[in-house]
Amino acid sequence: MRKAQGSWERRILKSLNSMCTELSIPLARKRPVGEQKELLNKWNEMGTDEPVLDLSLFRPVYAPKDFLEVLINLRNPNYENGDSHSFRTHLGLIQVPLKVKDIPELKEFFVELGLTAGQLGVDDSTQVPPELFENEHVRIGQKVLSEQDSAAAQQYIRQGSPTALRAELWALILNISSQPEDILYYEQLKTNVIQHDLLVDSLIYKDVKLTASNDDYYFVFEDYLYQVLLCFSRDTSVLGHFAYSSASPPKSYIRGKLGLEEYAVFYPPNGVIPFHGFSMYVAPLCFLYHEPSKLYQIFREMYVRFFFRLHSISSHPSGIVSLCLLFETLLQTYLPQLFYHLREIGAQPLRISFKWMVRAFSGYLATDQLLLLWDRILGYNSLEILAVLAAAVFAFRAVNLMEVTSLAAAEAVLADLSTLKVMPLLQIFLFATVT
Amino acid sequence: MNTLMDVLHHRPGWVEVKDEGEWDFYWCDVSWLRENFDHTYMDEHVRISHFRNHYELTRKNYMVKNLKRFRKQLEREAGKLEAAKCDFFPKTFEMPCEYHLFVEEFRKNPGITWIMKPVARSQGKGIFLFRRLKDIMDWKKDTRSSDDQKDDIPVESYVAQRYIENPYLIGGRKFDLRVYVLVMSYMPLRAWLYRDGFARFSNTRFTLNSIDDQYVHLTNVAVQKTSPDYHPKKGCKWMLQRFRQYLASKHGPEAVETLFSDMDNIFIRSLQSVQKVIISDKHCFELYGYDILIDQDLKPWLLEVNASPSLTASSQEDYELKTSLLEDTLHVVDMEARLTGREKRVGGFDLMWNDGPVSREDGAHDLSGMGNFVTNTHLGCVNDRKKQLRQLFRSLQGQKKTPN
Numbered sequence: 126m127r128k129a130q131g132s133w134e135r136r137i138l139k140s141l142n143s144m145c146t147e148l149s150i151p152l153a154r155k156r157p158v159g160e161q162k163e164l165l166n167k168w169n170e171m172g173t174d175e176p177v178l179d180l181s182l183f184r185p186v187y188a189p190k191d192f193l194e195v196l197i198n199l200r201n202p203n204y205e206n207g208d209s210h211s212f213r214t215h216l217g218l219i220q221v222p223l224k225v226k227d228i229p230e231l232k233e234f235f236v237e238l239g240l241t242a243g244q245l246g247v248d249d250s251t252q253v254p255p256e257l258f259e260n261e262h263v264r265i266g267q268k269v270l271s272e273q274d275s276a277a278a279q280q281y282i283r284q285g286s287p288t289a290l291r292a293e294l295w296a297l298i299l300n301i302s303s304q305p306e307d308i309l310y311y312e313q314l315k316t317n318v319i320q321h322d323l324l325v326d327s328l329i330y331k332d333v334k335l336t337a338s339n340d341d342y343y344f345v346f347e348d349y350l351y352q353v354l355l356c357f358s359r360d361t362s363v364l365g366h367f368a369y370s371s372a373s374p375p376k377s378y379i380r381g382k383l384g385l386e387e388y389a390v391f392y393p394p395n396g397v398i399p400f401h402g403f404s405m406y407v408a409p410l411c412f413l414y415h416e417p418s419k420l421y422q423i424f425r426e427m428y429v430r431f432f433f434r435l436h437s438i439s440s441h442p443s444g445i446v447s448l449c450l451l452f453e454t455l456l457q458t459y460l461p462q463l464f465y466h467l468r469e470i471g472a473q474p475l476r477i478s479f480k481w482m483v484r485a486f487s488g489y490l491a492t493d494q495l496l497l498l499w500d501r502i503l504g505y506n507s508l509e510i511l512a513v514l515a516a517a518v519f520a521f522r523a524v525n526l527m528e529v530t531s532l533a534a535a536e537a538v539l540a541d542l543s544t545l546k547v548m549p550l551l552q553i554f555l556f557a558t559v560t
Numbered sequence: 561m562n563t564l565m566d567v568l569h570h571r572p573g574w575v576e577v578k579d580e581g582e583w584d585f586y587w588c589d590v591s592w593l594r595e596n597f598d599h600t601y602m603d604e605h606v607r608i609s610h611f612r613n614h615y616e617l618t619r620k621n622y623m624v625k626n627l628k629r630f631r632k633q634l635e636r637e638a639g640k641l642e643a644a645k646c647d648f649f650p651k652t653f654e655m656p657c658e659y660h661l662f663v664e665e666f667r668k669n670p671g672i673t674w675i676m677k678p679v680a681r682s683q684g685k686g687i688f689l690f691r692r693l694k695d696i697m698d699w700k701k702d703t704r705s706s707d708d709q710k711d712d713i714p715v716e717s718y719v720a721q722r723y724i725e726n727p728y729l730i731g732g733r734k735f736d737l738r739v740y741v742l743v744m745s746y747m748p749l750r751a752w753l754y755r756d757g758f759a760r761f762s763n764t765r766f767t768l769n770s771i772d773d774q775y776v777h778l779t780n781v782a783v784q785k786t787s788p789d790y791h792p793k794k795g796c797k798w799m800l801q802r803f804r805q806y807l808a809s810k811h812g813p814e815a816v817e818t819l820f821s822d823m824d825n826i827f828i829r830s831l832q833s834v835q836k837v838i839i840s841d842k843h844c845f846e847l848y849g850y851d852i853l854i855d856q857d858l859k860p861w862l863l864e865v866n867a868s869p870s871l872t873a874s875s876q877e878d879y880e881l882k883t884s885l886l887e888d889t890l891h892v893v894d895m896e897a898r899l900t901g902r903e904k905r906v907g908g909f910d911l912m913w914n915d916g917p918v919s920r921e922d923g924a925h926d927l928s929g930m931g932n933f934v935t936n937t938h939l940g941c942v943n944d945r946k947k948q949l950r951q952l953f954r955s956l957q958g959q960k961k962t963p964n
Contacts, residue, residue, distance in 0.1 A: 170732060170765040288808045288809045289809060289812045291809060292809065341797075341875070342798060342802060344796065345761060346731045347731065348732055348765070411731070412806060412809065413809060415810070492802065493805055
């Protein structure tokens with residue numbers, strides 16, 4: 126796994142470097158004073174600025190589908206394709222035999238999502254009288270907050286968070302409190318942005334313009350996205366997460382000193398090269414947090430706890446490889462007819478669901494549903510729910526999918542997820558389907 | 561994307577009448593109305609989509625006059641506190657006749673910003689902001705000369721209105737709300753409120769530094785469309801449900817309830833203020849587009865009422881909203897005579913006022929008093945109209961079959 130991750134990283138860095146050479150733009154440069162002043166003035170409205178460089182020259186370093194190709198080609202060199210019957214019959218794209226949970230294990234893991242427990246996203250709908258569940262749940266939430274009990278909050282949020290309490294609950298679970306030093310740290314990052322211009326900044330601008338700005342709902346938060354992402358790319362504290370990640374930060378060398386370790390620097394400073402769609406990790410958070418330094422801290426914590434696993438190759442159960450395998454296994458085991466049919470028409474299910482999982486469904490689900498989903502990610506401290514939801518979506522649209530005869534048609538059936546209600550789908554798939 | 565034609569063509573049993581044929585239903589232009597209403601004979605069942613003198617509500621100078629008069633009356637009858645409930649429109653003066661009153665107010669509040677709006681134009685045309693009397697002196701001279709040359713009609717009426725300098729901002733942007741109110745009659749007053757609507761965002765970031773930049777201040781989609789930042793894919797609108805959720809997660813549900821209840825107050829009182837003035841012809845109904853601005857204290861302000869809200873769709877989502885709105889309007893108008901007349905909800909419309917407040921609970925005593933109305937409204941709430949319509953029409957079918 127580490128070898129694969131290493132070679133993937135080299136590819137990305139090569140792509141970045143070659144873009145840099147092609148366009149003759151330095152990876153980093155200090156801004157002239159005039160430019161610094163101008164940027165400072167426009168800090169709150171960077172979205173209105175036309176970037177200095179022509180963005181069409183930039184390509185995103187990679188898109189999710191490029192990453193998928195890498196994952197599909199992962200092979201375990203120690204693995205002998207002998208008589209291991211169970212894995213040889215795996216019809217999906219992922220060919221790495223990692224251990225994933227099956228439905229009985231998932232039912233146990235996600236026990237609080239069961240049919241006998243109340244849920245926000247199900248039991249707060251208009252037909253259900255609030256006395257049955259919602260009122261009491263809100264009351265408990267308020268108590269958890271007043272006692273500032275982080276562990277209790279994590280347990281509580283498995284059943285969903287009330288809208289009014291969500292921002293505080295997430296902050297409690299992620300251990301974010303806005304201390305003066307945090308605000309100062311953010312201001313320091315902002316200063317770094319003002320003083321130096323990085324090549325990745327253009328990648329960030331492009332990504333925001335292409336994705337979040339074009340979204341029907343997130344366009345409003347465009348300015349916040351720049352403020353968060355530009356600072357994020359300069360935040361060296363993010364390097365800390367590489368200690369528990371299979372990835373390593375890309376390195377670059379001061380001009381003329383290629384290969385000399387004393388002149389190596391991490392590039393970008395936070396070690397994370399953004400890919401196409403990266404800004405969608407931040408966009409939903411703008412719904413909850415309006416103060417830039419707090420928004421920033423929440424995003425950073427979400428990234429180093431969860432999101433980094435979605436675009437690096439590892440064997441962790443919440444890593445993207447495991448999620449893909451979990452998705453495929455669930456589908457193949459519990460909807461074999463559908464899986465076989467899609468495979469026959471050249472529409473491997475993972476090719477469609479991959480982008481949902483890499484983005485943690487941001488931009489695909491309606492915001493209120495997305496937030497209910499992310500409640501559970503925080504509550505269970507795991508991303509496995511993304512794979513379960515992806516399988517549940519296929520199960521929900523199975524009837525239509527059985528009738529399609531091409532990949533394009535299958536994509537069309539699954540193009541619009543904005544009307545889906547996440548919690549009922551998950552409950553039906555996990556607890557109410559006859560297996 | 562012509563929503564109206566699509567809805568009318570798809571309605572079962574409806575046929576488009578060409579030329580001089582006899583019609584039962586006409587979604588007319590206000591100009592047609594002006595020219596033909598007075599000498600058109602209409603059978604009892606015929607319906608038309610405007611009230612003869614709707615402009616009492618929809619022309620800014622008349623609306624202000626009616627509201628001021630209503631407020632005075634309320635003060636006489638029920639006291640200052642009650643009259644204060646009408647303070648949802650910014651101080652407005654008709655120009656040029658109230659010019660001197662305006663100057664007096666202007667001098668009392670130095671440094672504030674004012675907005676000048678033509679009474680009869682739409683889509684943001686002719687509007688500008690100013691802070692100095694000098695600015696309108698110049699304008700007065702200009703309009704006098706140019707208008708006389710262009711048109712035959714005399715100098716256009718304007719209103720000068722106090723500009724709301726602390727609008728609520730989302731993402732640093734100003735926005736206003738478009739809400740739909742359907743009035744079936746004025747005497748007695750029967751009004752329905754549609755659950756869906758939208759927030760329209762300005763493309764640029766709000767600042768008081770550039771009052772000349774109309775892109776910053778005017779949120780009409782028509783104006784925003786010409787802004788250099790405009791990307792048609794965006795549409796710059798949020799559905800009201802999204803807006804309501806956003807506010808709830810920021811301010812909590814009680815604050816949101818208060819805001820929406822204050823908005824109900826605006827709709828009802830504005831209609832009450834013209835109730836006695838508008839000719840309540842039984843053939844008429846009208847679908848109004850209310851423009852509301854929220855300030856940073858979460859107080860809603862009435863900007864204006866439109867008699868012909870735009871029915872063109874700017875996106876797929878917008879198309880669905882407007883076609884549903886029109887379908888439900890036709891259900892309430894009920895040319896097919898399917899309703900009993902006792903319904904409190906039809907599709908996305910909730911009956912807001914029925915010659916008195918309509919309460920939310922079924923069968924419960926209607927709320928009394930002149931407090932802020934707790935009405936049967938669900939603005940920005942879930943709109944499961946298809947399901948509701950199915951249930952409604954099924955039960956109406958059932959009622960018809962069983963003899964009394």
